[in-house]
Amino acid sequence: MTEAERNTIREIFSTSCAVRRALGYLRPGPCTADSRHQKERSMKHARSLTVAAAAAVALLLSGCGGPPADGGSFANVTELKDAFVKAGGTCDNWSTHNKSILAATAGSCGDKYAFAVYDDMDNMATWVDTNRVMKLGGVVGKNWTISCVDPSPVHDKLGGELLPQK
Structure with missing residues (x-):
């Protein structure tokens, strides 16, 4: 307690x-x-x-105030970023972009965090599989991913699946 x-x-x-x-x-x-x-x-x-x-x-x-185990889902990448910031994350130099060919919407907080929201779950599975093989580290929600150097604090804030890094 x-x-x-x-x-x-x-x-x-x-x-x-x-x-x-x-x-x-x-x-x-x-x-x-x-x-x-x-x-x-x-x-x-x-x-x-x-x-x-x-x-x-x-x-x-009972943990009523914690993040959902599956990380929940988001309509777009800005909604995901806003949830991250509301949960205590920091996001400097926010920009939305289409640098991810797999995601429906993508954005980043400078070079610290890369956010993506997916409409196609096969595309998200491709990202997850690639990330696991390359051991880049990240967090996976129901329809979103966040890539970052240290994914543990992101996982603690938003829930989802923690992908290990090297």
Whole structure:
């Protein structure tokens, strides 16, 4: 569990006096329930918060925010590049071009990343096979590829299949 996930759980649990009491974080003042009714109400509230916290933890641990395993698909190369940048990638000197005879649309971020989106899956398979034989490194999604020197960070951001390099 990451530190951010732990902090989220701490925030969830710290919102209830009953939970703070249950965790041993007793504080003077409104958190000390004197009457039986207040204690019962606090415990019901604590159970509700515990269920909500458990649900939140399950969502955090299920990886809902990560990239799709297959990398998803994109309508065009600009959409692919935008998803890469939104996921934390950097793209300097963006230009679209038709340098790839296999791809429907292609573009690059200077000489660091080459992006391609395919309409014809046979063409994409040709690119993948060539890349595997030459061990150039890259990432393959449902209908896209990205060529780069270090494909691991791209794979971490967008998902898809990681192709090894030399």
